[in-house]
Amino acid sequence: MSSRFGGGLDSAVEKAFTRAAPKAAGTRMRYLVKQLKGTKAVADLLGISQRTVERYVKEQIKKPRPDLAARLEREVKARWQPQIKARARQKAATTSGLVVDIHARMGYTAPIGSTDETRIRHITVALPPRHAARILDAQDQGAGEDRLRELTADALREVYFQDSGRRAGSLEEVQITDVVDLDFDL
Secondary structure: OOOHHHHHHHHHHHOOOOOOOOOOHHHHHHHHHHHHOOHHHHHHHHOOOHHHHHHHHOOOOOOOOHHHHHHHHHHHHHHOOHHHHHHHHHHHHHHHOEEEEEEEEEEEEOOOOOOEEEEEEEEEEEEOHHHHHHHHHHHHOOOOHHHHHHHHHHHHHHHHHOHHHOOOOOOOEEEEEEEEEEEEEO
């Protein structure tokens, strides 16, 4: 299962697609066979037999089991329109930035006497390109949920809580816990 932060970033990039990914199981199988150059590779990828892949390609089987349908969708989307995805990520990292809409328990640590209790907050903020680049690069390098959460919290600390250096200068760390809802947009 995809992480909340990683999955949110993937969903944001998928919004840049110029064409919808295939929906039918047979079409998805044919796409994967073409991408991976053979039914054996697709069978190994999906954990099914080569003959089952061939049956989907020939439309002899049309409705996959729910677990296979989810794996099939995930693998097709991961390979769908790679140049469009790369362009969207590059644009976010260099010019447009990233919008994060988060509803979670957030709080921060600061010197004694100036701390704020953690509480549920709903924040929508545009992150500048340098923060978007750090988050997207970390995802590309295989960062886990905790690292993506930490990078998002650092970006929110600087952009939202410190208002890019105009307030809360002694703020040290923002913590994000108990994520209720999270959405990224490019």
